[in-house]
Amino acid sequence: MLTDIFEKEKALFEDGAQTVLRAHENRNRVVSILKGNIVANSRSETRGISARVGKDGLFGFASIAEYSNEAAGKVIKAATDNVKLLSRHSGNTGIVLPPSYGTGLIPTNRDIADAEQKRIIDACRKIDDHIAQKYPDLESRTVHYSEDSQDRIIYSSDAYDGHLVTPRCYIYVFMSMKTKDGTPVELFKALGGYGCFEDNFSDVEQYYPDIEKLYKRVKDKTEGIYAEAGYKTVVLGGMMGGMLAHEAVGHTVEADLVMGGSVAGPNLGKRVASDLVNLVDFAHTYNGELAPLPVYLDDEGIKAEDAVLIKDGILTGYMNSRETAERYNMKPTGNARGWDFSDEPLIRMRNTCILPGKNTVEELIESVEDGYYLIDSGNGQADLTGEFMFGVTCGYEIKNGKLGRALLDTTVSGIAFDMLKTVDMVSNEVEWSSSGFCGKKQRMAVGMGGPHMRCKIMIGGR
């Protein structure tokens, strides 16, 4: 855990400037076992301090890989000098921000505990041995442990101070099997979530049912077929719903991308989805419980609150930084975050989720005469126009309301605000994932969630 030693450096903050000083540590642990061979075994800690100084619509940022009072003074000075340098080259007067965002202290949200590398390796080997013994017909297998925990302390001139700890760790299990003609097919599953090693992996046997399910699905995939390309009725599983929430819609309603011309700009206050669709970027709590990656304050010192983005199919808001909130006359809700100590805060999603509806999953599948059930995705991207794509790694055809053959890898795509209007059934539970990274100049850990949804979508195939 970082120690709180920089309070007195607030005296160095320049009057009339908006300053945030951030102490920040990232910790990584990696173990990777490929077919029984340990191919990665590493531990890493990076720590430093940064300052962002805002004045007259311009910003200076500086960071240094040291953790001392002297270093804090250096970065405050360097960031202040950077604003001055920039102002000599810019005619931009920028947006005048409010003098204060309310002040207070957000207390440390939790502890962070380390696990010895041997403990991590032993847990991974136990899972690997289990897979090797129980599923000998696999062509290949990988067990990959990854922990990337963050610890940050924020000191601001005009907003909240606070200490936020965000540990997360996962064991990814990859399985590969050959089809009859010798072509390999793969699937993977991320196990674990928010918390430290022992929170998630004190008993790895709890994950054996998930591993069994993964094995059955990869086996199904060896008999898989190509999807038929075209515009199809599909049931998107909860993980796909989460990907939709993040990629297809979430990015278009990040206010910096709205400024860049995203389709959400002219659609604020308008219908962008069927009235069954509600989308919220949760700060830290969902349904009375911790959201997958809770955020209590952001790197601009803004106290985090939920951002309601779509309500009953109507686009109601964006995710903002201090500056974009002022531009769009909205309230900043704590979305400005940086990944590394040396990263400036950008508008990022936190726990973005399409809310559940009333149907059961079974009702959704039974309602489809000829279509596909798309369960899991490997990656996704979206554009300013709302054109999105997700890679589909796991899915089945649906014939007359029943699941049929598995699908080989494919991709779905569409225009988000067109596609969301075709959502006509939404299931009554949400599946979350939190293992992913979002890339936008820097990377960022994000949570995403969604229910099952019936909709129409473009699917790629032969």
Added chain:
Amino acid sequence: MEKIREVADLFDNILREKNFPKYTYTLVSSEKQEINVENGEFKLMRTVFGKYTSIKVFKDNKMGSASGNDFSKEALIKLAEAGESAAESSPEDPCHDIAPDQGKEIFKQGIYEPDMDKFIERIQECLDTIKKEYPKVLVMSAVGSYDKSNWISRNTNGTEFEDFSGQYQFYIQISASEDGVNTGINGAGVEVDNLDKPFIELGEFRKTLEDVSNSIHTKSLDGKFDGTVILTPCAVQQFLGMLIGHYMSDGVIIDGTSQWLDKVGEQVASDKLTVSKKPFDDRIVCGERGTQDGYRAEDVTLIENGVLKTHSLSLYAANKTGRNVVKNTGWDLVVEPGDKSIAEMIKSVDKGLIMGSYSGGEPGTNGEFSGVAKNSFLIENGEIKYAVSETMVNGNLGEIVKNIRAISKEQVCDGYVVVPYIAVDGVVISGK
């Protein structure tokens, strides 16, 4: 920046006291000065004083690694202990190793003292030119960064490499609009070691600006067809990256799932295709000099006239599989040019696409890809007709490199890569 050689000497003393039989380490001191532009205006200036430390410790045929960013004596002791602890926790595997003695060498590349005023002027000049000559274009964001680094790497086999490098990088993310209609995001970037030429005249800047200006009003395609796709240099990099990853790299060779497992020396692609990684090519700025395994980097040809010359393996994978190590762990991609102009390539296509980039699912080891053709235009009867949206492409990586119809004479050199346009047949193109 820190005096890195002094830090290395301090670390050597620590490691000698620990009596580690075998290790390799790298220490990096770096500095970044970065100008960020938002919606065409300067917005943020960022300075990063960076450090990086890493060590691999080998004990009794066990390997562990650790990294950090603190040069203090206490932190270096902790780093050594973390590496040792990771090694001791690992099972034995004699395939983990470091390169034999490569001697001592100092590398100097690029420009070590930047001209920041000139750099800012060049950025402003580029923004002004875009505003004047491409009025429909909005520069959503632009980042100009000067990065310099000094690293040193030593190992117990006797190798000592020290590197000084510095370069400017500049990239833009753009969109265009007209009559309330917006395009998606497009972008271009370069890496240079001098500021002699305006950025807009380098790499693919002008081509990208023209493309995005012509992409505002898109149409989606009807139905599906087997067509020709002309991959732009950006798309070529994406597809070759996937090909190298899924057919030629460590993971798929160690676990035996590569489709090209036993194909070294065989024809795997069209004889038009020659793919290399060339860190010493004059057109590559600050290419790799020391590999992650501790070898002095070399230019390496992976595919020559369609014949697979080597897999792209690390020392560990080479030891594990009894194959050759590749002394190159960077990118520095160079694809040899062909004999057709881009105009001739377009003219020869009956129906297909010119594809700006691929946005799709990561293919598995079977090479099947399926995704959206972004920043792309329909070609019919040898002419570019219009920009497309909601258009998907499907095919197989291993097949499309066999079905190369033509490679352009023109190559794009942006400091990172040297890559031509490549036209491939046998891609399923489908619309809504």
